[in-house]
Amino acid sequence: MAELIAKIPKGPLTQKWSEYKSHQNLVNPANKRKLDIIVVGTGLAGASAAASLGELGFNVKNFCYQDSPRRAHSIAAQGGINAAKNYQNDGDSIYRLFYDTIKGGDYRSREANVYRLAEVSGAIIDHCVAQGVPFARDYGGLLDNRSFGGALVSRTFYARGQTGQQLLLGAYSSLSRQIKLGSVTLYNRHEMLDLVVIDGKARGIIARDLITGKLERHFGHAVVIATGGYGNLFYLSTNAMGSNFSACWQIFKRGAMLANPCFTQIHPTCIPVHGAYQSKLTLMSESLRNDGRIWVPKNKEDAEKLRKGLIKAKDIKEPDRDYYLERRYPAYGNLVPRDVASRAAKERCDAGYGVGSTGLAVYLDLEESIGRLGKHVIEERYGNLCQMYEKIVNEDPYKNPMMIYPAVHYTMGGTWVDYELMTTIPGCYCLGEANFSDHGANRLGASALMQGLADGYFILPYTIQNYLASEIKTPRMATDRPEFAETEKSVTDRIEKLMKIGGTRSVDHFHKELGKIMWEYVGMGRNEAGLTKAIGLICALREEFWKDVRITGTPAEVNIELEKANRVADFLELGELMAMDALNRKESCGGHFREEYQTPEGECMRNDQDYMYVGVWEYAGPEKPYKLNKEPLHYEEIEVKQRIYK
Amino acid sequence: MTNHKNMKFTLKIWRQKDAKSKGKFVTYKITDISSECSFLEMLDILNEQLINKNEEPVVFDHDCREGICGMCSLYINGRPHGPDDAITTCQLHMRKFRDGDTIVIEPWRARPFPVIRDLMIDRSAFDKIIQEGGFISVNTGGAADANSILISKLPADLSMDAAACIGCGACVATCKNASAMLFVAAKVSHFALLPQGRPEAKERVRRMVAKMDELGFGNCTNTFACEVECPKLISVSNIARMNREFLCAKVG
Ligand SMILES: Cc1cc2nc3c(=O)[nH]c(=O)nc-3n(C[C@H](O)[C@H](O)[C@H](O)COP(=O)(O)OP(=O)(O)OC[C@H]3O[C@@H](n4cnc5c(N)ncnc54)[C@H](O)[C@@H]3O)c2cc1C
Ligand code: FES
Numbered sequence: 001m002a003e004l005i006a007k008i009p010k011g012p013l014t015q016k017w018s019e020y021k022s023h024q025n026l027v028n029p030a031n032k033r034k035l036d037i038i039v040v041g042t043g044l045a046g047a048s049a050a051a052s053l054g055e056l057g058f059n060v061k062n063f064c065y066q067d068s069p070r071r072a073h074s075i076a077a078q079g080g081i082n083a084a085k086n087y088q089n090d091g092d093s094i095y096r097l098f099y100d101t102i103k104g105g106d107y108r109s110r111e112a113n114v115y116r117l118a119e120v121s122g123a124i125i126d127h128c129v130a131q132g133v134p135f136a137r138d139y140g141g142l143l144d145n146r147s148f149g150g151a152l153v154s155r156t157f158y159a160r161g162q163t164g165q166q167l168l169l170g171a172y173s174s175l176s177r178q179i180k181l182g183s184v185t186l187y188n189r190h191e192m193l194d195l196v197v198i199d200g201k202a203r204g205i206i207a208r209d210l211i212t213g214k215l216e217r218h219f220g221h222a223v224v225i226a227t228g229g230y231g232n233l234f235y236l237s238t239n240a241m242g243s244n245f246s247a248c249w250q251i252f253k254r255g256a257m258l259a260n261p262c263f264t265q266i267h268p269t270c271i272p273v274h275g276a277y278q279s280k281l282t283l284m285s286e287s288l289r290n291d292g293r294i295w296v297p298k299n300k301e302d303a304e305k306l307r308k309g310l311i312k313a314k315d316i317k318e319p320d321r322d323y324y325l326e327r328r329y330p331a332y333g334n335l336v337p338r339d340v341a342s343r344a345a346k347e348r349c350d351a352g353y354g355v356g357s358t359g360l361a362v363y364l365d366l367e368e369s370i371g372r373l374g375k376h377v378i379e380e381r382y383g384n385l386c387q388m389y390e391k392i393v394n395e396d397p398y399k400n401p402m403m404i405y406p407a408v409h410y411t412m413g414g415t416w417v418d419y420e421l422m423t424t425i426p427g428c429y430c431l432g433e434a435n436f437s438d439h440g441a442n443r444l445g446a447s448a449l450m451q452g453l454a455d456g457y458f459i460l461p462y463t464i465q466n467y468l469a470s471e472i473k474t475p476r477m478a479t480d481r482p483e484f485a486e487t488e489k490s491v492t493d494r495i496e497k498l499m500k501i502g503g504t505r506s507v508d509h510f511h512k513e514l515g516k517i518m519w520e521y522v523g524m525g526r527n528e529a530g531l532t533k534a535i536g537l538i539c540a541l542r543e544e545f546w547k548d549v550r551i552t553g554t555p556a557e558v559n560i561e562l563e564k565a566n567r568v569a570d571f572l573e574l575g576e577l578m579a580m581d582a583l584n585r586k587e588s589c590g591g592h593f594r595e596e597y598q599t600p601e602g603e604c605m606r607n608d609q610d611y612m613y614v615g616v617w618e619y620a621g622p623e624k625p626y627k628l629n630k631e632p633l634h635y636e637e638i639e640v641k642q643r644i645y646k
Numbered sequence: 647m648t649n650h651k652n653m654k655f656t657l658k659i660w661r662q663k664d665a666k667s668k669g670k671f672v673t674y675k676i677t678d679i680s681s682e683c684s685f686l687e688m689l690d691i692l693n694e695q696l697i698n699k700n701e702e703p704v705v706f707d708h709d710c711r712e713g714i715c716g717m718c719s720l721y722i723n724g725r726p727h728g729p730d731d732a733i734t735t736c737q738l739h740m741r742k743f744r745d746g747d748t749i750v751i752e753p754w755r756a757r758p759f760p761v762i763r764d765l766m767i768d769r770s771a772f773d774k775i776i777q778e779g780g781f782i783s784v785n786t787g788g789a790a791d792a793n794s795i796l797i798s799k800l801p802a803d804l805s806m807d808a809a810a811c812i813g814c815g816a817c818v819a820t821c822k823n824a825s826a827m828l829f830v831a832a833k834v835s836h837f838a839l840l841p842q843g844r845p846e847a848k849e850r851v852r853r854m855v856a857k858m859d860e861l862g863f864g865n866c867t868n869t870f871a872c873e874v875e876c877p878k879l880i881s882v883s884n885i886a887r888m889n890r891e892f893l894c895a896k897v898g
C-alpha cells in the first residue's frame with residue numbers, strides 16, 4: 001500500500017504556504033530547459049499550468065482531445081469566479097472565503113489546502129485582468145461583483161454569463177504565446193490512454209492520435225493530469241459530451257489513489273429533462289438566484305393544473321406561491337448552497353408540488369427583479385442565459401418563469417493529492433476538477449474556476465519544482481525502453497479486445513443505462529438497499545458491455561465509437577466504486593445524502609465521530625476488491641459545527 | 647414544455663472517408679423525430695440506427711452542446727449553423743424545420759479548413775493566428791492589483807462583445823472569399839479596446855493579419871455575410887476597427 005502523507009507544512013495555518021515557498025527546492029533556469037513536463041488537459045487547470053510552466057522555461061507537452069485547447073469544458077462555465085478581494089467593502093477576507101468554503105464543503109475538505117486557495121484567489125483576478133479578461137465593470141470603471149450561494153458577501157467576479165469562456169480564453173492566449181515561443185508543444189486531438197511508470201516514478205504517457213488512430217509514446221520528467229471531473233458518467237449532465245475520467249482511472253490502476261468518489265454535485269438550476277433522445281442537460285447559472293426567486297404552487301390542485309397545461313404560472317396569485325427556499329432558510333434564502341437547494345426542489349416535487357409536464361420542475365422567476373430593476377438590467381446580467389433557455393424550451397423567460405430542476409454538474413471527489421498536488425505516484429500530479437482536494441462534500445458556486453486557476457497558475461508551478469529539483473540529473477529517456485513498450489502493448493490489447501467483441505449494442509446504449517442506474521440509486525438520495533442494488537446492476541451491465549458492445553470501423557482511423565467505448569468502459573468501473581464509497585459513508589454530508597441519516601427537518605446528519613476522513617480508494621490489482629484507506633481530517637482553525645443556513 | 651410533434655426528414659449528408667478520399671452525398675430517411683429534439687440529437691438518432699445496421703456513423707464535431715465551445719459546425723441547407731439566427735448547430739432544434747423537409751448537411755467548405763472525415767474539419771489555422779499575437783505578453787505573477795486599472799464601462803462592454811467569439815469558423819464558411827476577417831477583427835478589437843492591450847497593439851494586428859493571409863484565408867469584400875451568420879452576433883464594426891488599427895500600425 002502506498003502511504004498517505006499529505007505533506008502539510010508545519011506552522012500556523014496562515015503561514016503554511018509562505019513557509020513552504022520559502023523553503024522548497026527550486027530548479028535553476030538552465031536546468032529547466034532540460035526538463036520535460038507532460039500536461040494532459042487544456043481546461044483552466046491544464047492551460048494555466050502549461051502556460052505558466054512554459055513561461056518558467058520548462059519544456060512542456062500539452063494534450064487535449066478537442067480540436068483546439070480553447071474548447072475544453074471550462075469554456076462552458078457561466079456564472080463567475082470567487083476571490084477574497086473585498087472590493088465591495090462588505091466584510092470579505094481571506095479567512096471568510098476559507099471559512100465559507102470549508103463550511104460549504106460540510107467539513108470534509110483539507111484545511112491547509114483550502115486556506116491556500118483563498119490566499120491566492122486575489123492574485124488570480126489580478127493576473128486575469130492583466131491578460132485582458134474583460135470582467136464586468138461598474139460605471140466608475142472598477143470591477144463589479146455578484147453573489148453566489150453559501151456566502152453573505154459579494155465576491156464573485158464575472159464576465160456576463162460567460163466567465164469560464166473568458167477565463168479560458170485568457171489562459172489559452174497565454175498558452176498560445178508559449179506555443180509560438182516554442183516552450184509548449186500542443187497535441188490537440190490526442191487522447192491519453194495510459195501512464196508510463198519507470199522505477200516507481202511517472203515518466204510518460206501513451207496517447208492516441210485521434211485522426212490517424214496511431215498510438216504515440218511521450219516521455220516526461222513529470223506528468224500532470226488536469227482532465228476534469230466525472231459527472232458525465234451519469235450520461236445526462238451539464239458536462240460536455242466528451243468529458244471523461246479515463247486519465248484519472250488509468251493512473252488509479254497504476255497506483256494513484258482515488259478520494260471520495262461518491263461526492264458528486266447535483267446543481268439545482270438546470271433545464272429539466274424532456275425526452276428519451278436527450279443528450280445533455282443545460283445549466284442555468286446559479287447567478288440567476290441573485291435575481292430569481294424559486295417557487296412552486298402552495299396547493300397541489302394548482303400544481304396538477306399546471307402539469308396538465310390548464311393554467312399558467314402567471315395565474316397563480318402571490319399568496320398561493322410557496323417560495324420554499326425563502327421560507328425554510330430565511331438567512332440565505334434563494335442563495336443557500338447547491339446541495340441544499342437541490343434537495344429542497346426534489347422534496348417539493350416528490351411531495352406532489354412539481355410543475356412542468358413531468359412534474360419534475362420548479363419555477364425560477366425573474367418577474368420581481370424585472371419590476372425592480374427594469375428588463376434591460378436583467379438582460380445585461382443574464383441575456384445569454386435567457387437566450388439559451390429560449391432556444392431550448394421555446395418560451396420567453398422574461399415573460400414566463402423558467403422551469404428548472406436539479407442535474408448532475410460537478411464532482412468533488414477525484415484523484416487523491418497531497419499538499420503539493422502530487423498523487424501517490426511520485427512525479428504524477430493532478431489539478432482542477434480531477435483532484436479531490438478543496439471542496440469537501442459540496443462545492444460552492446464560482447469556486448471551481450478559482451481552484452482550477454489557483455492550481456495551474458499559482459500552486460503547481462511552485463510545488464512541481466520541489467520534485468524536479470532532484471530530477472535534474474535524470475536525462476531524457478528514450479521511448480523504446482521496455483516500460484514504454486509494455487504500457488503501449490496493454491493499450492493495444494485493450495483496444496483489440498474492444499474491437500473484437502462485435503456485439504449488437506452501441507456504446508451510447510450502455511452509457512445511458514449506466515446513467516439511469518446512477519441517477520436512480522447514487523443520485524440525490526441514497527440508501528443502503530439502493531446502493532447495494534446499484535452495485536449489482538452496474539456489474540451486470542459491465543459484463544454485458546464486454547460481451548455485447550458494437551464498435552464499427554477500425555482503430556486506425558477517426559473512430560468516435562472507439563473513443564466513447566474506452567471512456568464508457570472506465571465509467572462502468574468507476575460507477576461501481578462510487579456506489580461502494582457511498583455505501584461505506586454512513587452519514588449525510590454535503591452532496592452525499594444518505595436517507596437513513598437525516599434530521600427531522602430533512603437536513604444532512606453528519607457523523608464526525610466516525611467519518612471525519614477522506615475515503616481514499618486503492619486499486620489492488622485485476623479482479624481484486626478495491627481497498628479503502630483513510631486520511632483523517634483535522635481542523636485546527638475552524639470549529640466544526642452543523643451547517644446552518646436558516 | 648411546448649407541444650411536441652413527430653416529424654420525418656430526408657437527410658443528404660456529406661460522407662468522406664478521410665482527407666484524401668473523394669466525398670459524396672448519401673441520402674438517409676429518418677422518421678419519428680420529436681420537434682423538441684436538437685439537430686445534433688437527431689444526428690445521434692441517425693447514428694444509433696446506422697450502428698444497429700452495422701454501418702459507420704456520421705462523424706461530426708461537437709462537445710458542449712450549449713453553444714459556447716465552438717466545436718460544432720455544419721453547413722445546413724446552405725447556412726452555417728442552419729436556419730435560425732444567433733445560434734450554433736448544437737442549439738438548433740428540429741421545430742425550425744417542416745415535417746417532410748429534405749435537409750442537406752455539409753462540412754464547412756474553405757481551403758484553410760480541410761475536411762478530416764465526413765463533417766469533421768481541421769480548424770487549427772485559427773489557433774495559428776492566435777499564436778501570432780492574440781495575447782497580451784504578461785507572465786504569471788507580478789500583476790498589479792486588478793482595480794489599479796480603471797476601464798470605463800463602454801469600452802469594457804465593447805471589448806466583451808468582441809471577446810465573445812467562440813472560434814467556430816461560421817464567418818469563414820459563409821464568406822464567398824473564405825475570409826477570416828471577422829474572427830481576427832474580434833480578437834484584435836477585444837485587446838485594442840483595453841488599456842492592457844495597447845502596448846502591443848501595432849505588432850499584434852500586423853502579425854495576425856500577415857498570418858491570416860499566409861494561411862490562405864481570402865480578402866474581405868464587405869458583403870457582411872459573416873455578421874449575419876455569427877452565432878454570437880459579433881459586429882462587422884470590429885472589422886472597421888481592425889482596419890484602422892492596421893493602417894495606424896503601417897504608418898506608425
Ligand atoms: C455548465 C457549467 C457551468 C459552470 N459554471 C461554473 C461557474 O460559474 N463557476 C465555477 O467556478 N465553476 C463552474 N463550473 C465548473 C467548472 O467549469 C469546472 O469544474 C472547471 O472548468 C474544470 O476545469 P478543469 O481544467 O479541471 O477541466 P476541464 O475544463 O474539463 O478540461 C479538461 C481537459 O482535459 C482534456 N482531456 C480529458 N481527458 C483527456 C484525455 N484522456 N487525454 C487528453 N486530454 C484529455 C480535455 O480535452 C480538456 O482540455 C461549471 C461547469 C459547468 C459544466
Ligand atoms: S457543441 Fe459547443 S458550441 Fe456547439
